[in-house]
Amino acid sequence: AQSVTQPDIHITVSEGASLELRCNYSYGATPYLFWYVQSPGQGLQLLLKYFSGDTLVQGIKGFEAEFKRSQSSFNLRKPSVHWSDAAEYFCAVGSSSGGYQKVTFGIGTKLQVIP
Amino acid sequence: EPEVTQTPSHQVTQMGQEVILRCVPISNHLYFYWYRQILGQKVEFLVSFYNNEISEKSEIFDDQFSVERPDGSNFTLKIRSTKLEDSAMYFCASRGGGIAGELFFGEGSRLTVL
Numbered sequence: 187a188q189s190v191t192q193p194d195i196h197i198t199v200s201e202g203a204s205l206e207l208r209c210n211y212s213y214g215a216t217p218y219l220f221w222y223v224q225s226p227g228q229g230l231q232l233l234l235k236y237f238s239g240d241t242l243v244q245g246i247k248g249f250e251a252e253f254k255r256s257q258s259s260f261n262l263r264k265p266s267v268h269w270s271d272a273a274e275y276f277c278a279v280g281s282s283s284g285g286y287q288k289v290t291f292g293i294g295t296k297l298q299v300i301p
Numbered sequence: 302e303p304e305v306t307q308t309p310s311h312q313v314t315q316m317g318q319e320v321i322l323r324c325v326p327i328s329n330h331l332y333f334y335w336y337r338q339i340l341g342q343k344v345e346f347l348v349s350f351y352n353n354e355i356s357e358k359s360e361i362f363d364d365q366f367s368v369e370r371p372d373g374s375n376f377t378l379k380i381r382s383t384k385l386e387d388s389a390m391y392f393c394a395s396r397g398g399g400i401a402g403e404l405f406f407g408e409g410s411r412l413t414v415l
Contacts, residue, residue: 220403220404222406228408228409229392229406229407229408229409230344230392230406231406232403232404232405235403276343276344280404287332287349287396287402287404288334288346288349288357289334289346289394289404290346291336291343291344291345291346292343293342293343294343294344
């Protein structure tokens with residue numbers, strides 16, 4: 187069964203500082219990987235995704251993530267955090283079983299940005 | 302930009318009542334999903350739906366729950382005899398065809414069971 191681990195439940199960074207959110211996945215085949223962001227009371231917005239090809243993927247809002255198969259990781263990064271980035275971030279892994287893709291989410295990392 | 306819409310945004314109900322949450326997926330999408338997020342917890346998969354039938358469901362999705370696509374546009378989640386622990390945010394999602402593809406989520410329907 188697929189699973190996702192986000193080891194950091196809560197992270198606090200200063201505005202302008204760099205950010206890295208960790209994500210490890212467990213899946214038997216090549217995974218489809220996603221990062222979603224959820225602002226308070228809002229739905230889930232896709233930041234970026236990895237299906238194949240270049241292991242460094244660029245997303246919206248200046249985010250990027252790198253797929254490392256050897257480490258089963260898909261960490262999210264941003265070089266300079268803005269106050270508006272404060273939100274909860276979910277890493278997710280997708281499987282394809284007969285074409286019916288199911289996405290499994292991690293527990294989420296809540297990001298706090300301080301001035 | 303096409304989007305997934307959900308109604309109601311918030312519903313309060315008494316324990317034991319039936320609730321129907323509605324979703325309008327993106328029009329050319331083929332796969333439909335319901336997820337649930339209990340306050341402060343992770344987003345959990347409930348069910349996926351394709352070609353007018355359930356393709357996969359989680360252990361959470363027991364006989365209390367049902368889904369249907371009654372008219373080719375709406376996708377509904379029915380919860381019979383609601384319990385306090387059904388209080389959660391319910392997200393609908395859809396995606397297009399093909400083996401892989403991102404899920405587009407709605408804004409969610411918050412269900413409060415009293």
